[in-house]
Amino acid sequence: MLHAHLIRLNEISEKFFRTFRPLHENYWFALRASVLVVIHFFKCEKCGNCCRYSPPVFCEDEVIKISEYLGLAIENLPLERYEFLSKTYYKANSPCPFLTDDNKCSIYEIRGRACRAFPHEWLMYSLVPCYCPAIPKALERAADFIANHTEDLKRAIAMMENELRLLASDSKFKEQMRSLEYSPLVKKLFEILND
């Protein structure tokens, strides 16, 4: 069963990575724009696997919000504090301590940017998490869509080069998009396509 899933995921990933490549001479522009198409088709199946197998790292501002939301002092949260490049982060153990027994997030409204950006951020770095059952379906629908709208997508990417560049080069813009689950970019892409 797992073996069959991995073979299928591998085939679909190869199809997706092959299909988007002609969209732009810059690989990363083509990839990021194609991930916006994946997001458009992505339907989370609420299995909780990402929270179980890939618990998040939170930034300090996010942990302050969690602390206020739960009414607990930061030092009493089930998170481990660490420093990296003069910044403070907090990591959760696996499975995430905020995941409930029925696969819900107990801090959903204020969950962090890493949670909101999953799994799309992985795809933007050419990584495909194997434990997300919704990814193969979204990748396949996106690959078919890209194959059928190649010229329209080339035009849209040319009009969105600035945003696609900012995603890589401007950390403030990137964090803003992660917290909004990239929705302004998906909206803009499909507005151009539907124009």
Ligand code: SF4
């Ligand atoms: S904080 Fe919520 S969404 Fe994020 S990993 Fe934990 S349970 Fe999942």
Ligand code: SF4
């Ligand atoms: S692993 Fe994928 S389908 Fe499952 S909850 Fe996470 S995002 Fe949703």
